[in-house]
Amino acid sequence: MILPGLQTPCPCRSQKSFGDCCSAYLREQAVAADPVTLMRSRYTAFCVGDLSYLKATWNPETYPEDLSADEPADWISLEILDADVEGSEAEVEFRAQLIFDNKLETLHEVSQFDLVDGRWLYHSGEFQNESAKPVSIAASAPCPCGSGKVFKHCHFKRG
Numbered sequence: 661m662i663l664p665g666l667q668t669p670c671p672c673r674s675q676k677s678f679g680d681c682c683s684a685y686l687r688e689q690a691v692a693a694d695p696v697t698l699m700r701s702r703y704t705a706f707c708v709g710d711l712s713y714l715k716a717t718w719n720p721e722t723y724p725e726d727l728s729a730d731e732p733a734d735w736i737s738l739e740i741l742d743a744d745v746e747g748s749e750a751e752v753e754f755r756a757q758l759i760f761d762n763k764l765e766t767l768h769e770v771s772q773f774d775l776v777d778g779r780w781l782y783h784s785g786e787f788q789n790e791s792a793k794p795v796s797i798a799a800s801a802p803c804p805c806g807s808g809k810v811f812k813h814c815h816f817k818r819g
């Protein structure tokens with residue numbers, strides 16, 4: 661796993677640099693103070709394949725032992741749709757997109773977080789669009805990541 665440079669845009673799409681956004685959490689120099697910040701930092705951890713951070717921020721009761729990085733995916737967007745904190749429990753609704761196998765997949769989830777010993781942890785999530793199918797992307801179409809390049813010159817993978 662290689663963390664992004666401190667000056668590069670944060671993978672969580674906050675418009676901030678990695679150094680001003682998720683870096684301190686992934687480096688375990690700070691603990692995310694609220695569930696949305698935690699959500700963003702975990703998204704960044706998924707983008708860079710930081711399994712130790714994902715484990716550190718996952719409620720041990722629901723942590724999947726088989727979590728592994730052997731299915732690389734290009735996460736391209738994160739949108740926080742709603743967040744609701746009540747005491748030591750929280751719900752965050754988000755939509756994330758990734759490109760896998762040259763298709764665009766949209767993940768719409770409501771995640772549950774709990775405050776455990778003063779630290780917010782991810783508990784579980786419920787998919788809101790289980791039946792959604794990955795969508796093919798034409799090689800000559802604009803890449804869904806928003807780079808402005810055509811897909812075949814951006815996130816397209818051969819073979």
Ligand SMILES: [Zn+2]
Nearest residue numbers: 670672681682
């Ligand atoms: Zn970030």
Ligand SMILES: [Zn+2]
Nearest residue numbers: 803805814815
């Ligand atoms: Zn792209």
